[in-house]
Structure formats: C-alpha cells, structure tokens
Amino acid sequence: MKLFKVLFVITATVLSSNCSSDSESDISTPPTTPPTTTITYTNTIQSIMSANCTSCHGTPTTNGASVSLNTYTNVKNAVINNQLIERISKAQGESGLMPFNGTRLPQTTIDKIISWKNDGYKE
C-alpha cells in the first residue's frame, strides 16, 4: 500500500511536469488576421451561379437568357464580354439588374465576384 502511494506520487509528478508550460514559446498566440482563402470558381463562384443564375442561364438557357453561366469558362467570358459585374451591381429596380426580375444579390456576394475577377479568375 505504501509502495503504491509512492508510485502514485512519482507518476503524478512526471505527468504534471510534462504538461507544464513554463516557457513563453509554449504559449501559442493566435494570428492577428485570419488566413484568407483565395476565391476560386470551384470554391465560391460556382455555387453563387447555381443558386441565383443557372435557373435561366443554364445549358440550354431558358426564360430568354442569352448566355450560359454554368461552367468556369462561360462565367469568366460573361464577366469579360457581357458586363456580368455591371449587371449584378445595378440598383434594385433598375432595368437590366440580374437576377432578372429578382432581388439584387447581397453586396458581400457581389464583392466576391469582383475579387474573383481582380485575382485573375482562379479556377
């Protein structure tokens, strides 16, 4: 019983010394800015298009929509050639706003598409 007690004390001492944090470097400081994820077609743009646009801008297009917006290439081309960003940036009620006859996208969503363009259309 005595031996058991001694073993217990030794074990507890070893364990607690392993867990101690007596140097500055053991304390991890959180990064000041969270890591930013680059916006890509696959991680962001594709889901925005399928939630808001491809019901008309699919392949084939429906409801009189002119261009398809369901692949990396055709979304990129629509930004370059068909004023996609200008069309989603119009004010609510202004003619030509996309989604057609719908509600303007939240500005944070529009900003993601603008960042995607500015970062060079990452796939």
Ligand code: HEC
């Ligand atoms: C309800 C159907 C519908 C939805 C949803 C819709 N559009 Fe459209 N879109 C149209 C129609 C119809 C046209 C053609 C008439 C026009 O240009 O206003 C068009 C035209 C466009 C054009 C101009 C293409 C050209 O010929 O130059 C762009 C860019 C566009 N849409 C982007 C979008 C985007 C981005 C979304 C999603 C945020 C979206 N649309 C959602 C129906 C839709």
